[in-house]
Amino acid sequence: MSRVTLFSICASAALLLYILEMVRRRKLREEYSILWLFGSVVILVLSLKQDWLVGIAHAVGIVYPPSFLFLVGILFILLILIHFSIAISKLHQMNKRMAQEIALMKEKAMEGTSGDPSIGP
Amino acid sequence: MEGTPPRILVVIPAHQEERSIGGLVRSLRERYPYDVLLVNDGSTDRTSETAREAGAIVLDLPCNLGIGGAVQTGFLYARDHGYDVVVRIDGDGQHEVEDIPKILEPILAGRADAVIGSRFLGETEYRGSIPRIFGIRFFRFLVNLTTGYRVTDPTSGFFAIDRHLVEFYSDHYPSDYPEVDAYILMHRLGARALEVPVRMYERAEGKSSITTFRAVYYMLKVTLSFLINRIRRFG
Numbered sequence: 365m366s367r368v369t370l371f372s373i374c375a376s377a378a379l380l381l382y383i384l385e386m387v388r389r390r391k392l393r394e395e396y397s398i399l400w401l402f403g404s405v406v407i408l409v410l411s412l413k414q415d416w417l418v419g420i421a422h423a424v425g426i427v428y429p430p431s432f433l434f435l436v437g438i439l440f441i442l443l444i445l446i447h448f449s450i451a452i453s454k455l456h457q458m459n460k461r462m463a464q465e466i467a468l469m470k471e472k473a474m475e476g477t478s479g480d481p482s483i484g485p
Numbered sequence: 486m487e488g489t490p491p492r493i494l495v496v497i498p499a500h501q502e503e504r505s506i507g508g509l510v511r512s513l514r515e516r517y518p519y520d521v522l523l524v525n526d527g528s529t530d531r532t533s534e535t536a537r538e539a540g541a542i543v544l545d546l547p548c549n550l551g552i553g554g555a556v557q558t559g560f561l562y563a564r565d566h567g568y569d570v571v572v573r574i575d576g577d578g579q580h581e582v583e584d585i586p587k588i589l590e591p592i593l594a595g596r597a598d599a600v601i602g603s604r605f606l607g608e609t610e611y612r613g614s615i616p617r618i619f620g621i622r623f624f625r626f627l628v629n630l631t632t633g634y635r636v637t638d639p640t641s642g643f644f645a646i647d648r649h650l651v652e653f654y655s656d657h658y659p660s661d662y663p664e665v666d667a668y669i670l671m672h673r674l675g676a677r678a679l680e681v682p683v684r685m686y687e688r689a690e691g692k693s694s695i696t697t698f699r700a701v702y703y704m705l706k707v708t709l710s711f712l713i714n715r716i717r718r719f720g
Contacts, residue, residue, distance in 0.1 A: 464558045467544040
């Protein structure tokens with residue numbers, strides 16, 4: 365077993381445990397943990413099952429099998445970043461709508477109070 | 486629109502316009518019987534108080550949403566309060582208050598669903614910088630090509646729309662640089678858009694939201710969102 369393989373087993377196992385712990389403590393929502401869990405499991409399995417890794421690496425034309433692990437890791441990082449961009453866009457939309465609702469509600473609340481501008485932030 | 490006269494709301498989005506907003510609101514209130522709504526887009530100066538003292542209804546956004554988000558807040562207000570027509574005018578004195586009847590007339594007569602004031606129709610004194618003129622020509626070409634609307638002033642923020650567009654824009658209005666995008670939305674709805682000549686001035690106070698540095702971003706963003714809107718579904 366090469367050192368890089370050993371390292372990737374340890375690293376992906378640690379990542380897996382860390383993500384599970386964060387979800388257990390409710391510091392990470394399940395919906396955001398799925399890609400992380402899936403990614404670390406795939407890397408862990410490929411690190412443990414050397415012959416699978418070698419087989420797939422050769423099938424896609426990669427001479428040095430551990431570099432296939434890096435490729436898988438990078439692809440998961442890309443997926444997770446896209447996932448974040450989508451989540452941010454959704455939050456942006458929700459935040460905008462909330463700001464608009466707040467402005468409308470403040471105006472409605474002030475309607476009856478002769479509109480004293482000193483009320484509010 | 487028979488019987489009761491149409492209810493008209495003038496929407497002014499404003500960010501840090503305390504020096505020009507009072508005069509604008511007062512001249513609107515003196516000249517027209519319309520309600521005036523100021524949407525304060527997170528200003529930290531006295532924009533909001535000045536407008537309120539001058540007789541405007543004021544909506545204070547808790548944070549800066551950008552021009553599209555602010556204008557959309559005005560549309561939401563108009564929708565919730567049952568206005569028939571919304572006129573949108575800039576808060577910096579760029580648009581001529583006296584031209585509002587020209588913008589309203591085709592809508593009230595039932596000849597158009599949206600009327601946009603153009604600084605390039607009729608006799609014009611407008612002279613913009615070279616990049617700005619180039620940008621306007623580019624967007625003019627883009628709008629004409631993809632929607633068939635013959636527009637001369639695609640970035641004009643001086644317009645009036647009827648209640649159907651108000652309702653649609655309440656849910657679908659771009660966050661920033663919304664005017665060009667709006668043509669796609671109108672095209673998708675089959676709205677009748679019409680341009681009328683208006684006067685526009687160089688900004689009296691404050692500075693334009695478009696600096697030279699942001700011009701390239703502006704072009705890319707608007708072009709992208711314009712083209713995406715062509716293929717988007719609206720639920």
